[in-house]
Amino acid sequence: MQITFKRLEANKASIILPYLDIMNQHKVPMEILKERFEEMLTQNYEAFAIYDQDEIIGCFGLWHMTRHYCGKSLEPDHVYIKDTYRSKGIGAQLFQWIESYGKEKGVTTIELNTYIENFPSHKFYYNQGFVARGYHFLKKM
Template identity: 85%
Template sequence: MQITFKLLNTEEAEIILPYLDLMNSQKVPMDVLKERFSEMLAQNYEAFAIYDGDQMIGCFGLWHMTRHYCGKSLEPDHVYIEESYRSKGIGAQLFQWIETYGKEKGVTTIELNTYIENFPSHKFYYNQGFIARGYHFLKKI
C-alpha cells in the first residue's frame, strides 16, 4: 500500500461527495449536500482525498479556525476510509499527517466531533491521544 493524502482544489473536490453521501445519516438529498459542500469550500474548509496509489479509498475535511480557549486549531470532519482498508493503520497515519500539517500551519490544537454511538471511533481517537472534553449539542431550527 502507498497511502497519500491529497488536498483537492474547488473544481475537483466533488469527487468525495459519494463518501459524504455514505456518511449521510440524516439523508440529506444530494442536491442539498452539493450546495452545502460548495458553501463549505468557500469558507475556512479544505477537502482531501485519501489514495492507495492512484485509487481513492476515502476522504476527510479540515476546518481552520482560531478559538479563544485554544488558539489556532484544525477540526477534522467526515473522515471516511473504505471498509476493506480499515484496521490497517491508515487512520493513525492520517492523524499523524494532520498533526504535521497543522504544525506547519501554526496550529496548536486539533479538535473533532464524533457521534455518541460510534464507539469504535472513540477508542481510535483515545488511542491517537485525544481526550473527551464535552458534548456537542445540536438543535435544528
C-alpha cells in the same frame, strides 16, 4: 499499499461527495449535500482525498479556525475510509499527517466531533491522544 493524502482544489472536490453520502447514510439528498459542500469550500475549509496509489479510498476535511480557549486549531471533519481499508493503520497514519500539517500552519490544537454511538471511533481517538472535553449539542431550526 501506498497511501497519500491530497488536498483537492475546489473545482475537483466534488469527487468525494459519494463518500459523504455514505457517511450520512443517504439521509441528505445529494443536491442539498452538493450545495452545502460547495458553500463549505468558500469558508475556512479544505477538502482532501485519501489515495492508495491512484485509487480514492477515503476522504476528510479540515476546518481552520482560532478559538479563545485553545488558539489556532484544526478540526478534522467527515473522516471516511472504505471498509476494506479499515484496521490497517491508515487512520493512525492520517492523524499523524494532520498533526504535521497543522504544525506547518502554526496550529496548537486539533479538535473534533464524533457521534455518541460511534464507539469504535471513540477508542481510535483515545488511542491517538485525544481526550473527551464535552458534548456537541445540536438544535435544528
